[in-house]
Amino acid sequence: MKVLNFGSLNIDYTYRLRNIVKPGETMTSAKLEIFPGGKGLNQSIALARAGVQVYHAGxxxxxxxxxxxxxKESGVDVSLVRECKERTGNAIIQVSEEGQNSIILFPGANRQVTEEYINMVLENFGKRDILLLQNEINRVDMLIDKAKEKRMKVVLNPSPYDENMENCDLGKVDLFFLNEIEGEQITGKTDFQEILAVMREKYPQAGVVLTVGAQGAYYSDADGYTRQEAYQAEIVDTTAAGDTFVGFFLKAIIEGQNKKTALLWGTMAASLAISKKGAAVSIPSEEEVKQVFHCL
Structure with a gap:
């Protein structure tokens, strides 16, 4: 089984502020920091640091x-990444003193994916391999269709959720990763149990992971659901918490562990990520998680 993450690679410009800027407000930033980021890159690094061999395309x-x-420093295989004429995607990230964030994305090169490039990448993968996707690149719909033709397992984090997701055949997705905002956007519900119920009704063949911040995370499929409470941590920067969760949850599943254990790995790793500044640089290693949480 091989894991392909076909996703974004961004340069993050992070501004440290007293609070998130309001409409019409001008505020001086205490600091500007430049980090590697993008949901795709973050999730590949999370997988690699969790001990999974992951191939990144983008x-x-x-x-x-x-x-x-x-x-490369984290162990991600980037041999399938290509350079194009468009500038690299980037993000403007505001981080408040409380550690909350607000993000503006410029897709840049991330939205230059062609069918030819997709075909070249997917030639290297086949039955039972895993394709991980987010929504910061174009042609996600094509990637889902072509991956299922090759009988790959499709894992989707539809973030940021927008009209492009409406063009995707979500019935072909094997596992969803949603937060409460994306859950509401897909189902129209705000109650966590109702979100899970609607997802089971709409996509009965799929597993659904719903992360709900300080309230932890749920996993649901046709066999029922399970919940894991969040681990308390000092909030410094929440930027890559969800991406960290995805990487460590998938690590447990790939290793054949049950869903409860996978939720445990995800929530523990995410709690360490939010205690550090930055996106990719805040993602812990498997060994760090084990050292902090001796239950593993």
Whole structure:
């Protein structure tokens, strides 16, 4: 079984502020920091640091070579990443003193994916391999269709949720990762149990992971659901918490562990990520998680 993450690679410009800027407000930032990021890159690094061999596919501009070095340092295979003429995708991230964030994305190279490139990448994968997707690149619909033709397992984190998701055949997804906002956008519900119930009704063949911040996470499928409470941690920066959860949850599933254990891994790793600044740089290693949480 091989894991392919076909996703974004971003340069994150992170501004430290007293609070998130309101409409019409001007505020001086205490600090500007530049980090590697993008949901795709973050999730690949989380998988690699959790001990999973992961292949990353995606596009960068000539300004994004340092992102590849960051991936390599964590053990991500970037041999399928290609450079294009568009500048690398980037994000403007506001982080408040309380550690909450607000993000503006410029897709750049991430939205230059072609059918030819998709075909070239997928030639290297087949039956029972895993394709992990987010919604920061274009042609997600095509990737889902072509992966299922190859009998791959499709894992989708539909973030940020927008009209492009409406073009995707979500009935082909094997596992969803949602937070409460995306859960509401897909189902129209705000109650966690109702979100899970609607997802089971709409996509009965799929597993659903619903992360709900300080209230922990749920896993649901046709056999029922289970919940894991969040681990308390000092909140410094929540930017990559969800991506960290995805990587460590999948690590447990790939190793054949049950869903309760997978939720445990995800919530523990995410609690460590929010206690550090930055996105990719805040993601812990498998050994760090084990050292802090001796139950593993």
């Amino acid at each position: 596009l960068i501009g000539s300004d994004g070579s340092f992102l590849l070095e960051t991936c």
